[in-house]
Amino acid sequence: MTSPDSFSFRSKFSSEEEKEKALVTQYRDLLHQKQGELQKTLQAGLKSFHEVDLAQAAREFRKLANDLKLLEKLATDKGNHTDRNTLNDLSGKQWIQHTKSWVVVDGRPGSITKEIKDHPASFPPSLAEFFISYFTKRGQWVMDPFMGIGSTVEACFTTQRNCFGTELNPKYCEFAQSRISKILNKDKKRKENIPKDLQWNIFNSDARNATSLWQDQNTPPIDFLITSPPYWNMLKKSRGGVKSVLKQRVEKGLDEYYSESQHDYGNIDDLAGYLSQLTDLFVSFKPLLKPKAYLMIILQNCRPKDGEMRPIAWDFANHMKEHFILRQEFIWCQDQKFAGIWGYPTTYVSNVHHHYCLVFQNSR
Numbered sequence: 001m002t003s004p005d006s007f008s009f010r011s012k013f014s015s016e017e018e019k020e021k022a023l024v025t026q027y028r029d030l031l032h033q034k035q036g037e038l039q040k041t042l043q044a045g046l047k048s049f050h051e052v053d054l055a056q057a058a059r060e061f062r063k064l065a066n067d068l069k070l071l072e073k074l075a076t077d078k079g080n081h082t083d084r085n086t087l088n089d090l091s092g093k094q095w096i097q098h099t100k101s102w103v104v105v106d107g108r109p110g111s112i113t114k115e116i117k118d119h120p121a122s123f124p125p126s127l128a129e130f131f132i133s134y135f136t137k138r139g140q141w142v143m144d145p146f147m148g149i150g151s152t153v154e155a156c157f158t159t160q161r162n163c164f165g166t167e168l169n170p171k172y173c174e175f176a177q178s179r180i181s182k183i184l185n186k187d188k189k190r191k192e193n194i195p196k197d198l199q200w201n202i203f204n205s206d207a208r209n210a211t212s213l214w215q216d217q218n219t220p221p222i223d224f225l226i227t228s229p230p231y232w233n234m235l236k237k238s239r240g241g242v243k244s245v246l247k248q249r250v251e252k253g254l255d256e257y258y259s260e261s262q263h264d265y266g267n268i269d270d271l272a273g274y275l276s277q278l279t280d281l282f283v284s285f286k287p288l289l290k291p292k293a294y295l296m297i298i299l300q301n302c303r304p305k306d307g308e309m310r311p312i313a314w315d316f317a318n319h320m321k322e323h324f325i326l327r328q329e330f331i332w333c334q335d336q337k338f339a340g341i342w343g344y345p346t347t348y349v350s351n352v353h354h355h356y357c358l359v360f361q362n363s364r
């Protein structure tokens with residue numbers, strides 16, 4: 001006969017075993033995907049090498065070395081997950097790796113398609129993956145109200161989280177919506193392993209409509225919000241001088257800014273108005289968010305042509321503090337971005353290759 005104690009022990013044991021099994025499948029899929037990405041980076045490196053673009057080849061090989069380090073960590077350094085962990089599915093060892101206050105993430109040249117290039121300011125899916133893995137558990141809901149071309153959507157798919165998002169520009173939204181099927185069509189193995197109940201509720205809409213869309217769709221409460229709004233109207237401000245990246249984009253026929261829409265937060269010229277409208281938007285999401293949900297909002301301080309820095313990330317944090325608890329900031333660094341020789345040879349103008357990933361928590 002089974003005593004109640006041994007029964008509960010056994011059921012606990014088998015539920016842990018189930019979780020272990022699920023983790024093994026998750027890691028196998030992730031490793032498979034990362035191996036594919038590594039191969040692409042290696043091929044890009046070899047190609048540059050053959051074309052005697054040694055600087056580019058060196059960048060690709062450095063990227064490969066970083067990726068290999070990450071892959072090694074994933075494969076070997078899992079540590080133990082405890083049931084007391086209510087925030088994520090990570091072990092103690094992995095947890096530490098996610099709490100250092102800065103992270104270096106660059107896009108993978110091999111996976112940057114024409115559609116991705118066409119968007120003036122997307123973040124790499126691996127950046128969103130890194131944070132989503134820390135702030136949520138598998139199967140939870142992630143929101144991105146400024147979805148762009150869907151880097152968060154792809155990261156949710158990779159980490160097996162559900163995703164709810166809005167994007168104003170129909171061209172970007174269409175790409176975000178087709179992004180997952182494109183990945184699946186290329187990778188049959190991933191198609192077999194994807195959980196049937198994973199959902200992506202993503203809409204071509206003004207983020208101001210997110211609450212009603214969320215209600216109409218009966219979307220569950222959101223566990224984590226990660227997004228990067230337009231950095232004020234910076235894309236519309238010419239930097240002048242040496243040919244800027246933006247000017248080069250125009251020559252290649254790529255989008256220079258997001259849209260001409262009056263609803264686009266990138267078209268609000270008055271800085272005070274931009275900061276207060278953006279804060280109001282996030283406050284309007286409170287009913288969608290779980291009571292203690294975290295929000296990560298990625299911004300950059302700006303330096304327009306007049307040379308005076310506008311610390312919009314810091315100012316925004318101060319606005320938001322009135323409504324949410326400001327917990328911390330992560331600094332996202334880009335190590336392989338084009339560096340211009342701005343200001344040379346008279347004036348200090350930096351290459352701004354870092355962004356503030358501000359972490360707030362839905363209050364009390």
Ligand SMILES: C[S@@+](CC[C@H](N)C(=O)[O-])C[C@H]1O[C@@H](n2cnc3c(N)ncnc32)[C@H](O)[C@@H]1O
Nearest residue numbers: 122123146148149150151168206207258264265
């Ligand atoms: C910095 S980008 C986000 C890029 C995104 N993280 C990605 O990786 O693709 C900001 C996005 O906000 C969108 N946007 C601007 N105003 C909006 C609004 N009112 N509602 C929804 N999206 C908006 C822009 O079209 C742009 O794609």
